[in-house]
Amino acid sequence: xxxxxxxxxxxxxxxxxxxxxxxxxxxxxxxxxxxxxxxxxxxxxxxxxxxxxxxxxxxxxxxxxxxxxxxxxxxxxxxxxxxxxxxxxxxx
Numbered sequence: 001x002x003x004x005x006x007x008x009x010x011x012x013x014x015x016x017x018x019x020x021x022x023x024x025x026x027x028x029x030x031x032x033x034x035x036x037x038x039x040x041x042x043x044x045x046x047x048x049x050x051x052x053x054x055x056x057x058x059x060x061x062x063x064x065x066x067x068x069x070x071x072x073x074x075x076x077x078x079x080x081x082x083x084x085x086x087x088x089x090x091x092x
Contacts, residue, residue, distance in 0.1 A: 036044075067073035 064073060
């Protein structure tokens, strides 16, 4: 799961502070309306999907835990070094 995406979506829904509003004057014939763009609806769907997705995939975690406990979990040093270098290059 990409945490960065959730943070970007979440930042759209944050407000910058409490705003005080004045009472509207009674204007006859005036009405308010709101419309949400398709992008806004898509972002809402994405936010709801992320909210309903578990943070931890327990089937994978349980598998790794059992292999560590049994002593059968092995990590290739070459694979680890390659992934570490790749992440370093992405950051820098």
